Amino acid sequence: MIPSPYPCIAPTGATRTRFSATPHYPEGLYDLGADCYAWIVPNGSWGEANAGLVLGDGEAVLVDTLWDVPNTQVMLETINQTLNHPQIRTVINTHADGDHWWGNQLLPNAKFITSRASQAEMRHKRPGQMLALARLGRLLQTMGLKNWRQAGDWFVAMGAPYDFNSVRPRPAEHGFEGRSWLSIGGREIHLIEVGPAHTAGDLIVHVPDAGVIYAADVMFLNSTPVMWAGPVENWLEALATLRKLAPRVIVPGHGPLTDLSGVEAVEHYLRFITDRLRIQFDQGASARAAAFRVAQSAAFQDQDFARWEAPERIMTNAYILFRHWRGQSRPPSLPVLLKILYDQAQLAAALNDA
Numbered sequence: 001m002i003p004s005p006y007p008c009i010a011p012t013g014a015t016r017t018r019f020s021a022t023p024h025y026p027e028g029l030y031d032l033g034a035d036c037y038a039w040i041v042p043n044g045s046w047g048e049a050n051a052g053l054v055l056g057d058g059e060a061v062l063v064d065t066l067w068d069v070p071n072t073q074v075m076l077e078t079i080n081q082t083l084n085h086p087q088i089r090t091v092i093n094t095h096a097d098g099d100h101w102w103g104n105q106l107l108p109n110a111k112f113i114t115s116r117a118s119q120a121e122m123r124h125k126r127p128g129q130m131l132a133l134a135r136l137g138r139l140l141q142t143m144g145l146k147n148w149r150q151a152g153d154w155f156v157a158m159g160a161p162y163d164f165n166s167v168r169p170r171p172a173e174h175g176f177e178g179r180s181w182l183s184i185g186g187r188e189i190h191l192i193e194v195g196p197a198h199t200a201g202d203l204i205v206h207v208p209d210a211g212v213i214y215a216a217d218v219m220f221l222n223s224t225p226v227m228w229a230g231p232v233e234n235w236l237e238a239l240a241t242l243r244k245l246a247p248r249v250i251v252p253g254h255g256p257l258t259d260l261s262g263v264e265a266v267e268h269y270l271r272f273i274t275d276r277l278r279i280q281f282d283q284g285a286s287a288r289a290a291a292f293r294v295a296q297s298a299a300f301q302d303q304d305f306a307r308w309e310a311p312e313r314i315m316t317n318a319y320i321l322f323r324h325w326r327g328q329s330r331p332p333s334l335p336v337l338l339k340i341l342y343d344q345a346q347l348a349a350a351l352n353d354a
């Protein structure tokens, strides 16, 4: 792990992650210098998402809320106590995955901004879907087949640490396309749309006077990147954009604080799996078989990323890559998505057994 040169000034004191693992770094508020802050949640697994805060003169902007109300509440209380109640008048939601905006309701007076593509996706992302997935998981757990029980365990475990019942989704009401900028208490904040990549509408937040980028989920570190949208070329282009901006520090969507060395790690992961999966695709393998073969290969297991959180996400990545290679750029339908997650749970079980 890269040791963080930026101090955690307000740790929550959590001795376990949401999934009862040993934290690799403290959860809490980190001071990035130049009145920029990050809320970092170890170890970057499902819903263990990071957020950001930039202070201007007399007002502040928050970058993302968290997956549920209780976790967002802890973050906001810590920020208020540590930084003397900054006036958060603006919230930027970096994309439409719930772990970056389902705590929005706790800032009822703020103005919410995201890309237009994320606005469109937010309309279809509802906490009821996570509750339904858990119900399906509990049903599968009662089935006779081992594969079904394993998938059931995985579906239940994914959302178990979170409270989706109290989420009242509040999608961002302001949308932009391409590039935009805000003036927050005299500071310029740049918003750059880089999706579709991880999702349809990913954006990154650049604070030029501080050399800070809140990269959200185009950056996963020590946690496996998952591609719900693609194409992978756009994701690599997004990483090239990060490089061009030459930041001092990058706050990833999941995982510890990093710099351009983290960008290199994500590029390496995406290039590696794309190359290996393409060979399988050209040989006529199914996405499912290809993901199993690549993830279980010695070449994959030799890489650092084989030990990142949730290596089974290569299953989703394989399905999305294969769809693009077949000329299907539309997002998978709900039944297809469930099949992908079912196969992903099988792969998780196989990798854990090994």
Ligand SMILES: [Zn+2]
Pocket: 049, 097, 099, 100, 217, 253, 254
């Ligand atoms: Zn996320």
